[in-house]
Amino acid sequence: MxxxxxxxxxxxxxxxxxxxxxxxxxxxxxxxxxxxxxxxxxxxxxxxxxxxxxxxxxxxxxxxxxxxxxxxxxxxxxxxxxxxxxxxxxxxxxxxxxxxxxxxxxxxxxxxxxxxxxxxxxxxxxxxxxxxxxxxxxxxxxxxxxxxxxxxxxxxxxxxxxxxxxxxxxxxxxxxRVTVGSAEHEAEADLTDVVGQTQARYAVEVAAAGGHNLILTGPPGIGKTMLAQRLPGLLPPLSADEALEVTAIHSVSGLLSEETPLITRPPFVAPHHTSTVAALVGGGVGYARPGAVSHAHRGVLFLDECAEIGVSVMEALRTPMEEGEIRLARRDGVARYPARFQLVLAANLCPCAPADPQECICPGAVRRRYLGKLSGPLLDRVDLRVQMQPVRSGALGEEAGETSEAVRARVAAAREAAAQRWSVVGVRTNAEVPGPVLRRGFRPSRAAMAPLRSALDRGMLSVRGADRTLRVAWSLCDLAGRTSPGIEDISTALGFRQAGVVR
Structure with a gap:
């Protein structure tokens, strides 16, 4: 033998x-x-x-x-x-x-x-x-x-x-062993390319500062996709541990470059609106492969024309958005993949989608049903909601807005402040802070909380919505260089949460 x-x-x-x-x-x-x-x-x-x-x-x-x-x-x-x-x-x-x-x-x-x-x-x-x-x-x-x-x-x-x-x-x-260098990144699209849309640009900056989810609605051609594509350029590079984790996911999928495999920039993943549940969250026979939510880990998942995506596909996002992980049970066992991404949704206001919303020919019931595919529990997990308006001719002659480099510097300072503050609870961004921590150990002053208490008493917010509003308020506070959210920060955060989607 x-x-x-x-x-x-x-x-x-x-x-x-x-x-x-x-x-x-x-x-x-x-x-x-x-x-x-x-x-x-x-x-x-x-x-x-x-x-x-x-x-x-x-x-x-x-x-x-x-x-x-x-x-x-x-x-x-x-x-x-x-x-x-x-x-x-x-x-x-x-x-x-x-x-x-x-x-x-x-x-x-x-x-x-x-x-x-x-x-x-x-x-x-x-x-x-x-x-x-x-x-x-x-x-x-x-x-x-x-x-x-x-x-x-x-x-x-x-x-x-x-x-x-x-x-x-x-x-x-x-x-x-060989020395591995980082891939040379192509020139990133700049925020100055976006015409007008001051409020939407600010919302993208806030989303970058805190790692928040964002939905942009409005007529076609006004810059929703352009803004989403510029969000990764505002994010800081991945830390060493984050880069290794993101690279490991792409290694399992076979998506790495042989010469420069290390991924050091936040990924940007934009699946087509006809993608299936398996393509979005992962799947396969016998052994589950990672999907788009895992490929976008520590980066941005952009779903354009989200109102055209199947209801079951959109609802599959709820668990990874809340937990930052996807668990796929298959015949051969359960595969676990990290999926802590920033979700950016973009949608027209109705199926006919005219350039001028006043020219819409869709009945009211059709308009409500169109965006009604986005369920209440899903929208409750979206922190920033912006309804973009058509750009008028006067905006074409205005000076270009701030560059991505200038905004990126403010975002980096805000993220550094958040990382230092939340180091005691083991997270780095405002979007990851547990709700009890926000409501107890880092509760804003009673005067600052007045708008939030009023919204809760009137039934305009769930408890989860209140926690997410506080997270956005902290991001606004960090961008402004303050040490604690004031009443204006919480009011602005509530304004972002209560706009953008007609139910």
Whole structure:
């Protein structure tokens, strides 16, 4: 009997779990038996591994070969186990393990000629290996920049199975960690491109300062999409931890650049209005992949023509908006992905959408039904509501508004003030502060709270709406450089909340 072992990682969501791969060669009819809940891609690895091993100058065992992936109850998906399977078979064939093999995680897909191809999810797999205190990890050469983002573990890149075998035998070297630079970002669209719309521009600035959700309504062509596209340019760069988290999500989706994988700017995701629930929140058969809400984590999710989006799709946003996470239950388990994004909605006022709202030919019931697709619970989670008005000819001759650079400086100062204030509760932006903290430890003065109490007494706000109004008031306060919201901040926050959508 000959037994070989190798190790890899299974990634579910952004969590990785160690997988032990055993190859057992015993007497019997030649054949390969793969056990351990493999999916179709893993089942097909039998043929890929056999061809790669023989085409790399090795003999395939002409006996009964059993390949076991443990833990046996964990579903195994994808082609990431190929080089670990091949290494286990080669170790069993020589009836002796290589020293490197017992302390190295192996990740990569094999081509039939023995080349090692890149795979998805390398970053969360390397993070899992570091967490389990493994000393080294071997990844496909194309994935080496991505794996090099993780410190505290030796990262090596392999080009072929033959090269890996030589390294295991102590007769060759693998590519070592590389220096990874940030991608050069294209020139961002500037706020000066937007004509007029002073109130909407200010709302975008407030949204950027506090991380708030925003809805823009109004006739077509007045700048709703332009304003939404300029919001990411007002946000500060991602912190080191945030950048690694966002990059890990894109790694699972296979969306990273090979040369500059690290994502340092807040992402901007704008799915089409015909997108399905699975496309928006994530999904898939057996194993759930991240959707648009996770791709927009720590950035902006922009839904244009939101009144045209299906009701079930819009309602699926409620949980991630509240919790900052999406949990997708599928046949093979529950995948968890972070989804703390800023939601920006844009919609016309009615189906006919004339340039001048006074020329609308839609009956009143049709107008109410059109925006009525946005349910009360969903709108209750939107902090800023702005109804934009048509721009008159006089605005074309006015001086251009402030640049994104000037607004970005104010936003950065406001965010820094918020981060220092909320460090005691472990959050960085006003939008993330728990309601009880706002109402108890950081409650504004009684005089400042008067407009909010009046709105609650008249039934114009829910308790959640009151908390969100306070969060916006803190953002207004931070932009103005004050230490606590005053009555004008809370009144302005209430004004933003009570405008913009006709119910």
């Amino acid at each position: 000959a037994l070989g072992r190798a190790y890899s990682v299974a990634v579910n969501g952004l969590a990785g779990e160690l997988v032990e791969i055993e190859a057992d060669i015993t007497s019997g009819l030649p054949g390969v038996h793969l056990v351990g809940l493999p999916d179709t891609a893993v089942q097909e690895a039998r043929d890929r591994v056999r061809s790669a091993v023989t085409n790399s100058g090795n003999q395939w065992p002409m006996s009964r070969l059993t390949l076991a992936l443990s833990p046996a109850t964990l579903p195994k998906m994808g082609s990431v186990y190929d080089i670990a399977l091949a290494s286990a078979v080669l170790s069993a064939t020589r009836k002796k393990s290589w020293p490197h093999l017992d302390r190295t995680i192996l990740l990569g897909e094999l081509a039939l000629d023995g080349r090692v191809r890149p795979v998805r999810g390398v970053l969360p797999a390397v993070l899992a290996a570091r967490r389990e205190e493994w000393p080294a990890v071997v990844v496909p050469l194309a994935n080496l920049p991505e794996a090099s983002l993780v410190d505290g573990i030796e990262v090596l890149g392999v080009r072929s199975l033959r090269q890996l075998q030589a390294w295991l035998s102590g007769k060759g070297r693998l590519a070592e």
